[in-house]
Amino acid sequence: MRFAFSREQLMFRDTARDLLHRHCPPAAVRAAWTEPSGRVPGLWSRLAEIGIVGLTAPEAHGGLGMNDLDLVLVLEEAGRAAAPEPLLETTAVAAPLLRDAGTPALRETWLPRIAAGEAVVAIGLLGAPHVAFAAEADLLLLHHGDELHALERGAAELTPQPSVDGSRRLCSIAWTPGAATRFAAGEEARRLVARALDRGALAAAAELLGLGRRMLDVTVEYALVRHQFGKPIGSFQAVKHHLANALVRLELARPVVYRAAWSCAHDAAETPLHVSMAKAQASEAALGAARAALQCHGAIGYTVEHDLHLWMKRAWALAAAWGDAAFHRARVGAAVLDRGAA
Numbered sequence: 436m437r438f439a440f441s442r443e444q445l446m447f448r449d450t451a452r453d454l455l456h457r458h459c460p461p462a463a464v465r466a467a468w469t470e471p472s473g474r475v476p477g478l479w480s481r482l483a484e485i486g487i488v489g490l491t492a493p494e495a496h497g498g499l500g501m502n503d504l505d506l507v508l509v510l511e512e513a514g515r516a517a518a519p520e521p522l523l524e525t526t527a528v529a530a531p532l533l534r535d536a537g538t539p540a541l542r543e544t545w546l547p548r549i550a551a552g553e554a555v556v557a558i559g560l561l562g563a564p565h566v567a568f569a570a571e572a573d574l575l576l577l578h579h580g581d582e583l584h585a586l587e588r589g590a591a592e593l594t595p596q597p598s599v600d601g602s603r604r605l606c607s608i609a610w611t612p613g614a615a616t617r618f619a620a621g622e623e624a625r626r627l628v629a630r631a632l633d634r635g636a637l638a639a640a641a642e643l644l645g646l647g648r649r650m651l652d653v654t655v656e657y658a659l660v661r662h663q664f665g666k667p668i669g670s671f672q673a674v675k676h677h678l679a680n681a682l683v684r685l686e687l688a689r690p691v692v693y694r695a696a697w698s699c700a701h702d703a704a705e706t707p708l709h710v711s712m713a714k715a716q717a718s719e720a721a722l723g724a725a726r727a728a729l730q731c732h733g734a735i736g737y738t739v740e741h742d743l744h745l746w747m748k749r750a751w752a753l754a755a756a757w758g759d760a761a762f763h764r765a766r767v768g769a770a771v772l773d774r775g776a777a
Contacts, residue, residue, distance in 0.1 A: 483552025514645025519602035
C-alpha cells in the first residue's frame, strides 16, 4: 500500500503547529500547572476557531466531519507542544462516540457544543480508577459493566487525585448508574468501548510521537551549547549515539502510528492489532527519548526549573494511559495467536 498525507492534511498540521507555537509555548504550559484548571487560558477557544476541536464532529452539527487520519498529525503537534487540553478525550474519542452511538438527544445537545469549543467531555472506560479532565468536563462518558452512561459533571462526586503531570488533572468519580443516564448496553456497549479504546490509544500514541521528538529537539539544542573539556557535549560520540538511537525508535514508530490511523479511519478489520502495535511502539519510543534526554541534560534535567520535565512527565502519563506497552503487546500477541489458530 502506498500512503501519503494529502496537501490539506499537511496544511492543517502546519496551521495547528503555528497556533500552538504562538499560544502554547513552554512558559504557558508551565503556568498551566498553577492554574486551577491545569489548562492554558483561551487556548481551547482558539483551537475551536480553526476547527480542531470539532474536527471529528459531523458537519450537520457544526464540525468538520473528518476522521482519525485527518486528526493524527494535529495530535502529534499537540504532543510536541505538550498542550494541556483535552483533545484526546473530547475530539479523538468523545465526538466520534457520540456521533456513532449517542441518542438523538445526546447528539443534538452535545455535538454542536463540542464543535464550537463550548463543551469538554471526559472519558472513563474499563474501570479506570482516575479520569483525566473530569473536573473541567461538562459531560462524563462512563463505562459500567456492559453499559455506557452519559452524565453531566454535577451528577457525580469528583475527588482530585495526584498526577505526575501537573497540567493533566485526574479525578476519581463516584456516581450511581441508572436508566436515565444509560445510552448503550450489552453487545453494542462492548463494541463501542472497544472502538473508543482504539481511538484513545491511537491518539495517545500520536501525542507521544510529538512529545518524543520535542524532547530530542530540546536536547540537541542543549548539546550544542553545553560545553565540557572545551567542546560542545554534542560532539561526543556517546551523546550522539544516545540521541541517534532514540531518534531511530521514534522514526520506526511513526509509520506504525500512521498505519493505525488509516485503519481506524477506514474501520479496517485489523484496527485493534494496528492500534496496539502503534501504542506499544510509540510508548516505548517516547520513554526512550525521555531517558536519553534526561541523561544528556545531566543534573539540570532533573530540576523543575528546566522545561524538559514538562514533556517528560506528559510522556510518562500518556505512556501509561489507554493501556501501557505491556498491555498492548499482550493484545498484539493474542491477535496473532488467534489468526494462527483460524
